[in-house]
Amino acid sequence: MSTQSPRYDFEPIINRKPVKFPGGKRLAVMIYVNIEHVPFGSTSLAHAVYPMTMQYSPDILNHGWRDYGNRVGLWRIMKAMDEYGFRGTVNLNSDVCREYPQIIEEGNARDWEWGMQGDNNTSIMTVMTEDEERAFISKNVAIVEKATGKRPKGWLGMCLAESFKTPDFLAEAGIEYVSNYAHDELPVPMKVEKGSLLTMPYTLELNDVPTIMGKGTSAEVFGQMIKDQFDVLYEEALELPRVMSISLHPFITGHPFRMKHFKAALAYIAGHDDIWQTTGGEINDWYRANCM
Template identity: 30%
Template structure:
């Protein structure tokens, strides 16, 4: 561990403990009660490395290189699955956040260009799909990621998500140092939180592990409609809780999982369910961050 890592603040030193029942209620505009934050994860998998995830277990239990079956399974998401998700979001007039490995802009620009044309938000997601702890020069990688995305979109990303929500102890400091305002790695609340860094304050926008197709479909091996059912249950509870202040419902999907032919109908049903209420708003990460900071100016939220 470097001296920088050893001396960095730990997560519990970056924000105070706060029980949600002790906070003044957060208020959404127009009488809304729940914010839905949709996140589509677009990744770059290097065929020369072990694959980040597997649908097809390797013979003998040893991860092969190259792992052609699992690489092509992911590639299906780029060629087919993404376009199903894009179509579904367009039909419901939803502009999600795209969590994107920057290298995709160089290897498969057709995908991020379609998202850009559709008005999706770009959230920086490293250069390639590699855990941050395995990257030798984290700052250089983050700068490269931001530079590539800025050139492609014309705007510098303001939000960050590590692959698999991975961080080192210094990651929050680097996020702020490099000019970003918020991140989604900390899944510790149903409301945004302020996080202290060496360079000022960040906003933690509440992302998710539970409402994510990786955990539901790959880890737990649930049926194709499981994410739809879990999202309904989560929404019902969050809506009830929102009587005491606004709540955030985030969900994360991947084109090679939720965009598969046997799952896409349930994803479409999920969007229909979530978009069928007047007191629910679909926001991207920056909208959530801006709203939360504005609430702070009026003295509403606490860390």
């Protein structure tokens, strides 16, 4: 009996049909920006810099560290992305719409894409009942649609977690792609009960949480990793278009000593031809129009 995922077929990338990106571009580059809210007094799931303080409430040390991302780090990231022509694919906690409306205003001014990441940094869908999970998805999609003026197409589960039924509930709610599966360099169709759902390339490698916080990678090495990843994909994309994703958290990458190296990586990528600087929603639309 197969133990492969029942949600999608196994299809090696060497079997994919080459289909050009818009304008004949060969490599799509998308930047996920995870904009989150950690409620004051919360001691859970904060990627704690000092886990020992999480047992106390209020956890001022870790709360302030996370709060820096929305108060300072995000704006430094926005400025660098503006300079080199990148737009964000945001994995958004819906509480951000209420707590930090300036972020929504500035993101809309830049035509950033608003994807979903639940309500805040404490909610995990795997502990919900099916009815609770279905209601949780619908409620948060409605909040973000009202606040941003656009219905979200994408979803990322908190900690990339989902239940066995999550893909069905996402498709049912009108979500078109999910980024929980860091398994490919192109979108992949999923099997759902109703509607349709794609996986969108996501990265656990060019991702500042597991790479910088988890493995202790330096800012300089992280920047070089982005350049090296780009070089290999840029060459491979001559034969088959690829998607390169980068995942950022403003409370990590938004610090000045890291931004120096991240900004240099953006400049390096933007200096090449045939690059599609895009978002998950645009890749979703391209794939549905050309590959399904």
